[in-house]
Amino acid sequence: MIILKTMKIPKNATKVFSGKTFDVYQWEQEMFDGSKKIFEKLKRNDSVDIIAINKNNEIYILEEEHPWREPFFWLVWGSCENWEKPIETAKRELFEETWLQSNSWEVFGIYSRSSRIEQNSNIFIARNCEKVWEQSLDSWEKIKFKIVNWDEFLKIVANPKFRVQEFALEVFREIFLWREKELKNRIFWKELTDKDSIR
Numbered sequence: 001m002i003i004l005k006t007m008k009i010p011k012n013a014t015k016v017f018s019g020k021t022f023d024v025y026q027w028e029q030e031m032f033d034g035s036k037k038i039f040e041k042l043k044r045n046d047s048v049d050i051i052a053i054n055k056n057n058e059i060y061i062l063e064e065e066h067p068w069r070e071p072f073f074w075l076v077w078g079s080c081e082n083w084e085k086p087i088e089t090a091k092r093e094l095f096e097e098t099w100l101q102s103n104s105w106e107v108f109g110i111y112s113r114s115s116r117i118e119q120n121s122n123i124f125i126a127r128n129c130e131k132v133w134e135q136s137l138d139s140w141e142k143i144k145f146k147i148v149n150w151d152e153f154l155k156i157v158a159n160p161k162f163r164v165q166e167f168a169l170e171v172f173r174e175i176f177l178w179r180e181k182e183l184k185n186r187i188f189w190k191e192l193t194d195k196d197s198i199r
Contacts, residue, residue, distance in 0.1 A: 002170060005120050006112035009041050022117075023029040043118040048090040049164050050076040051108060051125045052100055057188045058147045060098065060129065061156055065142040073162045075123075076100075094126055098145065099133035102126035108187075111166035123167055125187055150184060 013027035019190030022042045029039045052060040052075070065071040080086055087105065095101050104127040111121045148156065154175075157168045174183040 002109035002111065004109075004111050006118050007115070009043060009118050013041070041116055041118060044079075045082065046080045046086055046089075046120045046122060048078055048080065048086050048093060049121065049123045049167065049186060050090050050094050051072075051123065051167075052076050052094060052098065052102070052129045053125065053127050053140075053188065054142070056130050058149055059153045060100070061146040061153070062097070063144040063146060071161065072170050073156050073159060075167070086120075087124070090122070090124045094129070095132075097143070098129075099131055100129040101132050102128075102129045104128050109166070109170060113166065114162055121166055123164070125189075133194065 009025045010027050013025040016026050017022055017024035022044050024040060024042055026038055026040045027038050030036050047132070048051050053061070060076065062076060066075055069155050076094050078089055078097070080089040084092070090105070091102075094102065104125075106125045108123040108125050113119060127152055135147060146152075146156075154171070158173055162168055166168045171183065174180060
């Protein structure tokens with residue numbers, strides 16, 4: 001499991017702006033030569049991405065479109081509410097976005113998307129997904145589901161329209177290092193330890 005958490009905003013920082021998605025913090029930082037400079041960093045709630053897999057070891061991919069952007073591919077995803085742990089968000093988003101449920105969860109990795117933003121991207125694996133209801137979307141969402149095998153999945157991950165860059169980099173680093181078999185085992189069939197599994 002990869003853990004690359006973002007660096008925290010210093011305790012002496014002052015919030016200078018509160019937005020719907022981002023808060024802006026500033027603080028005075030001493031430089032190597034003794035001079036001082038104002039630093040700035042954004043903060044937003046952590047996010048989750050979910051590698052959702054059915055009992056046939058096929059992966060659910062979202063082909064999504066919003067009014068303000070071109071169509072793109074994504075894993076099932078969402079943002080944490082203030083009161084939620086990432087695994088709680090992952091289970092909620094999987095159900096709300098796809099009406100899928102899983103009885104087997106594992107953390108794939110935790111990534112920092114930018115050094116200028118305090119936010120962790122949590123990627124989970126949800127195995128044995130089963131559909132329990134029909135999809136219900138918000139007015140601003142157009143989401144199509146693709147159920148793909150491993151080779152089709154790799155082609156989508158390599159597509160510039162695929163939006164989970166941290167995951168794409170991890171996948172192709174493993175393939176570059178001749179560890180594709182190990183990666184597949186990790187995603188589909190890994191025997192979980194108490195440390196890795198989430199109940």
